[in-house]
Amino acid sequence: MPHNELILSQLVFANLMVMLCQGIPQALTAVGIEVLFGEYVCRAIIFAYRVGRGMSITTTSLLSSYQCVVIAPPTSGWTWLKRWVPGHLPHAIVFLYGLNMILHSTAILFTHAVPTNGSIPEYTIHLKFCIVVFPGYTVYWVCGAVNSVRDFVFVGLMAAAAVYVMLVLHRHRRQVQGLQGAGQKTEEASRAVLLLVSMYVVLFGLDNVLWVYTFCVSRVPPAVSDARVFFASCYSAFSPVLIVATNKKLATYFQCGSKLKASKKQTNG
Secondary structure (H helix, E strand, O other), rough: OOOOHHHHHHHHHHHHHHHHHHHHHHHHHHOOOOOOHHHHHHHHHHHHHHHHHHHHHHHHHHHHHHHHHOOOOOOOOHHHHHHHHHEEEEEEHHHHHHHHHHHOOHHHHHHHEEOOOOOOOOOOOEEEEEEEEOOOOOHHHHHEEEHHHHHHHHHHHHHHHHHHHHHHHOOOOHHHHHHHOOHHHHHHHHHHHHHHHHHHHHHHHHHHHHHHOEEEEEEEHHHHHHHHHHHOOOOOHHHHHHHHHOOHHHHHHHHHHHHHHHHHHHOOO
């Protein structure tokens, strides 16, 4: 599998985890459909959601960093990276999974089913179908700070890589436009990565404004949790569409698949 497709497949899988584990249950509860899970199901769902969200951030950062290495001029300073990075992408993905699982292991400890008596303790994130109860303000603050540091580090990396890619494309625009084949494909892939990163940075900013607000209150209003999930789900919902629209191989695959289905219907008819 080509390196770009390997990273994109992991990104799609991570976003699928986000949509299935929290986007859909939250959407159902928002329209008035009661969705309640048991204790262990809640822990599994929230853990999978947080790992998926973490992988969405870190994989997007990995994608932008890899594209930065690919498009970099073949100077002496980048030569060893161009040789070393492609062969170590699977190791990087495994490392990111391990990192996010460790950072979000507390979700297994603090997640519970929604209490039947309706009483919600302090320092609780109420997701309507499950709740995350922190033992106290210190644990609540530390967990939030650790996740925020992880987010800002990887978003900073993807933003820096995106700026570098834009500079390279701007400096060598005429040369790149004149190239055919691999050069043209590299430019198209770089533009797709820039779109993904730009969309993520905007949604990430909105998400973290609400996240900072949760530090100021002991009980997070359900509306705030709904808004955070909405912004997180927007990237998970729109990024696969953007990936397919900007990836000619995937677009051709879906077009061929739809034409094949149509021809089968005509044959059967």
